[in-house]
Amino acid sequence: MSENINPNPSILPSPSATPASRPLTGPLAPPPPLEGWRIDLLKTFPWLKWLVKRRWFQFAVVLPNLFLFLVFLAAGVWGTPVGNRNILIVFVWIFWWFLLISAMVPFLSRAWCTMCPFPFFGEWIQRGSLTTPKMAAPGAKGAKVGINRYFGWNLRWPKALSNIWMQNIGFLGLCTFSAFYLTRPIVTVWVLGSLIIIATVLHVVFRQRAFCNYVCPVSGFLSLYSMSSMAEVRSRDAEVCLKCHDKSCLVGSERGWGCPWFNFPSKMERNNYCGMCMECIKSCPHDNMTVRLRPFATDTKLKGYDEAWKAFIMLSLALAYSVIYLGPWGFFKDLANFTESGRGLSAFLGYALCLWALPMVVIPTVFSAFHWVARRLAGAEPKPWKESFLLMAYQLVPLGLLAWIAFSLPLIFINGSYILVTMSDPFGWGWDLFHTAHTAWSPILPQWMPAIQVGILAIGLILTLKSVFKQAGKIYTDNRARLRFALPMALLMTLIVSLFIRLYVS
Amino acid sequence: MKTREWLSTILALAAVIGSVALPFWYEGRRAASAPERTITLTGVASSGIWTEDPVTGDNYRKNSFKPARIRLEKGESVRLVLRSADVTHRFYMPELGVGPVELVPGHTEEVHFKADREGVFNYYCTEICGDCHFHMRGFLTVGNAADPAAAAAACDGTHRESPPAFSSLAEEGRYWFESKGCVSCHGAGGTGGVPNFNYARGTVPALNTLASKLSLESKSEVEAFTQALGQKEGLAKDKPAPGVSNWALSYAQYQSVLRTIQGGSPPLKADPKGPEPPLFMPAWKEKLGLDQINSIIAYLVSQQKFEEHTGWGM
Numbered sequence: 001m002s003e004n005i006n007p008n009p010s011i012l013p014s015p016s017a018t019p020a021s022r023p024l025t026g027p028l029a030p031p032p033p034l035e036g037w038r039i040d041l042l043k044t045f046p047w048l049k050w051l052v053k054r055r056w057f058q059f060a061v062v063l064p065n066l067f068l069f070l071v072f073l074a075a076g077v078w079g080t081p082v083g084n085r086n087i088l089i090v091f092v093w094i095f096w097w098f099l100l101i102s103a104m105v106p107f108l109s110r111a112w113c114t115m116c117p118f119p120f121f122g123e124w125i126q127r128g129s130l131t132t133p134k135m136a137a138p139g140a141k142g143a144k145v146g147i148n149r150y151f152g153w154n155l156r157w158p159k160a161l162s163n164i165w166m167q168n169i170g171f172l173g174l175c176t177f178s179a180f181y182l183t184r185p186i187v188t189v190w191v192l193g194s195l196i197i198i199a200t201v202l203h204v205v206f207r208q209r210a211f212c213n214y215v216c217p218v219s220g221f222l223s224l225y226s227m228s229s230m231a232e233v234r235s236r237d238a239e240v241c242l243k244c245h246d247k248s249c250l251v252g253s254e255r256g257w258g259c260p261w262f263n264f265p266s267k268m269e270r271n272n273y274c275g276m277c278m279e280c281i282k283s284c285p286h287d288n289m290t291v292r293l294r295p296f297a298t299d300t301k302l303k304g305y306d307e308a309w310k311a312f313i314m315l316s317l318a319l320a321y322s323v324i325y326l327g328p329w330g331f332f333k334d335l336a337n338f339t340e341s342g343r344g345l346s347a348f349l350g351y352a353l354c355l356w357a358l359p360m361v362v363i364p365t366v367f368s369a370f371h372w373v374a375r376r377l378a379g380a381e382p383k384p385w386k387e388s389f390l391l392m393a394y395q396l397v398p399l400g401l402l403a404w405i406a407f408s409l410p411l412i413f414i415n416g417s418y419i420l421v422t423m424s425d426p427f428g429w430g431w432d433l434f435h436t437a438h439t440a441w442s443p444i445l446p447q448w449m450p451a452i453q454v455g456i457l458a459i460g461l462i463l464t465l466k467s468v469f470k471q472a473g474k475i476y477t478d479n480r481a482r483l484r485f486a487l488p489m490a491l492l493m494t495l496i497v498s499l500f501i502r503l504y505v506s
Numbered sequence: 507m508k509t510r511e512w513l514s515t516i517l518a519l520a521a522v523i524g525s526v527a528l529p530f531w532y533e534g535r536r537a538a539s540a541p542e543r544t545i546t547l548t549g550v551a552s553s554g555i556w557t558e559d560p561v562t563g564d565n566y567r568k569n570s571f572k573p574a575r576i577r578l579e580k581g582e583s584v585r586l587v588l589r590s591a592d593v594t595h596r597f598y599m600p601e602l603g604v605g606p607v608e609l610v611p612g613h614t615e616e617v618h619f620k621a622d623r624e625g626v627f628n629y630y631c632t633e634i635c636g637d638c639h640f641h642m643r644g645f646l647t648v649g650n651a652a653d654p655a656a657a658a659a660a661c662d663g664t665h666r667e668s669p670p671a672f673s674s675l676a677e678e679g680r681y682w683f684e685s686k687g688c689v690s691c692h693g694a695g696g697t698g699g700v701p702n703f704n705y706a707r708g709t710v711p712a713l714n715t716l717a718s719k720l721s722l723e724s725k726s727e728v729e730a731f732t733q734a735l736g737q738k739e740g741l742a743k744d745k746p747a748p749g750v751s752n753w754a755l756s757y758a759q760y761q762s763v764l765r766t767i768q769g770g771s772p773p774l775k776a777d778p779k780g781p782e783p784p785l786f787m788p789a790w791k792e793k794l795g796l797d798q799i800n801s802i803i804a805y806l807v808s809q810q811k812f813e814e815h816t817g818w819g820m
Contacts, residue, residue, distance in 0.1 A: 055510070056510060059518075063517055063521055064521075066522075066525075067525050068525075069525075070521065070522060070525030070526065071529065073525075074526050074529055075529075080613075082611040082612025082613075085612025085613050086612065120518075130511060130514035131510055131511060131514050132510065132511050421613075425613070425614070427533075428612045428613060428614060429533055430587060430615070430616055431532075431536070437613075
């Protein structure tokens with residue numbers, strides 16, 4: 001279980017409770033000292049502070065996104081069934097994916113969650129408001145969470161499911177059928193439409209953003225890779241938070257809703273479960289919450305096996321997709337897309353079994369074997385298995401993110417011209433809105449692609465190796481033991497990167 | 507505060523409704539603003555037809571569509587919206603100066619023309635687009651010109667299944683002749699007559715006189731030749747078919763026909779500076795085996811009409 005998520009938002013205090021009496025997810029202690037540099041963006045850019053403090057800020061970024069998203073869904077239903085000529089497929093699976101994994105996550109953390117249209121309707125119903133926080137007045141209708149008032153049932157999310165296993169399974173499940181929805185707009189409509197419906201229902205039934213925290217398959221990998229991001233929402237001064245009696249960031253106020261992500265923002269030390277909605281910045285009476293710029297890959301602690309397996313899943317899928325979609329082996333693509341290729345259901349089931357076995361069994365087993373060897377080599381007084389396992393599994397986070405960027409680059413560079421075409425003719429109905437509808441397919445720098453991919457993977461490897469040795473120091477104080485522990489893990493990371501490079505270069 | 511909330515609610519509702527309504531409004535406005543009559547034609551390779559029926563989503567996989575029947579008034583201006591349901595096609599209507607227009611699946615092309623003369627005008631797909639490609643021919647009629655006989659039936663995909671059992675070689679030949687689309691250009695029974703723009707002979711040659719070209723002078727000679735064609739070892743120069751009077755010539759002509767079917771033949775242009783004729787004889791050697799080609803030859807020679815000799819007349 002990832003401890004940063006408060007599984008029981010119901011235990012949020014009443015306004016009269018004292019901070020000391022609040023049974024939060026851990027002791028109300030100041031977060032550990034910061035590693036690396038920080039730039040307080042809200043101090044540096046006052047206009048940004050002004051912007052994020054507006055009550056309409058999130059609505060203003062969601063609204064255009066929602067509109068475009070619904071237009072894309074309409075294109076999926078009524079537009080051309082040809083994937084690369086339908087804006088839904090091109091913008092969601094090529095443009096959005098590339099933007100998300102290559103720009104938003106590394107630089108803006110979970111900024112996508114700020115503007116995500118999936119929970120829009122659910123949150124609207126749940127809050128009964130689009131921009132203005134509702135206060136729970138005595139006798140008012142609606143459930144009370146903190147001091148804000150909510151509509152719907154506001155049930156507690158089951159404790160047994162308060163982890164990201166559902167997201168892991170959901171993401172892997174979706175990826176199993178990727179060949180179907182990546183090529184067929186109508187299937188993409190079903191997938192995305194279902195996510196909106198599930199999000200809406202869960203917002204009505206459960207408290208706050210239970211869907212985003214525990215169910216949304218996109219949110220799962222965003223939570224993992226946002227650890228590497230260069231942006232963070234944090235408190236400026238821990239002392240101010242300690243002395244604060246309002247705890248508005250948690251319980252809400254008339255300036256902002258209590259954290260919908262079940263975080264206690266003032267003691268947040270990782271990006272994983274912060275959806276960057278900026279409510280804490282608005283609600284803090286001491287102006288103590290801010291957005292900061294920081295070095296890449298600053299959060300370095302996985303807190304549960306669910307997060308470790310998410311890292312295995314993401315890395316495995318980057319590897320599998322590189323083989324299926326970028327590799328020269330049409331056989332694999334045929335298996336994935338069995339209805340189109342004429343391969344039987346049993347062939348697809350075999351493919352699905354392999355796709356699931358790789359991240360759930362094969363890679364974790366190989367990783368565990370290397371980890372076991374590393375511990376044996378290092379010898380005396382190791383920390384518990386779980387602790388060192390999670391510290392090392394973290395190495396797959398920046399490595400996985402860069403592997404995904406390397407995988408996604410060709411998507412945009414090779415297929416980018418389809419973006420221009422579908423911008424002008426989103427439904428394939430013969431429009432030419434921006435006079436780019438007849439742009440010929442023209443890949444950008446295809447001859448340089450392997451070199452760029454190798455460069456990205458090399459950066460990933462350097463960062464990872466550096467981190468392996470640094471993290472090994474948290475397990476073994478003795479330099480010799482630290483080195484002996486780190487070497488097998490470094491070898492594993494190098495082997496993984498070599499495998500990717502071999503795939504891309506050969 | 508209340509104003510902001512109301513405004514947000516209105517904007518949210520506008521986004522939801524507008525996201526669906528706007529595209530349809532724009533499309534409707536676009537169609538309404540076109541001064542000409544709009545005709546939408548979609549090429550469906552799997553059925554080998556051009557259709558005016560709506561082809562949406564994946565319905566081309568399971569639905570059958572009616573071939574387009576277009577009749578225009580003389581002098582009428584037309585906005586022709588061209589689409590492909592499945593694979594790349596190339597629309598060409600040479601006599602009215604339309605095309606060739608490449609039709610990439612999922613993309614819509616528009617051409618404009620004026621039906622300034624009466625007649626029947628053929629249009630074709632000039633991009634080999636699949637097993638039913640040779641069926642992809644249609645026509646439009648301008649003015650009071652009479653509709654021509656219906657074009658060959660749409661490709662129904664039966665050729666993709668295993669062929670039925672045949673009672674004779676000629677019957678098998680008819681099956682391949684029709685299912686492979688030869689019938690689309692050469693006409694039912696090989697009667698020919700399909701117009702081919704800028705082709706030296708004007709229309710696709712008839713094949714129902716093939717027996718004469720093979721120097722087969724009578725029905726009995728055709729039967730003897732067909733019997734020899736149906737033998738396992740096929741025809742051989744040094745094994746004359748009993749009953750064929752001029753075997754050497756028949757065999758040489760047969761070889762020539764075989765070469766044309768297997769290797770194809772480019773059409774001779776009427777105007778050397780003009781465009782390529784849209785119809786041409788493709789090479790069939792990769793698509794048809796020797797046995798199948800022999801069966802087609804057997805079918806075509808069986809179509810020859812011989813005058814019955816009574817013994818007194820000529």
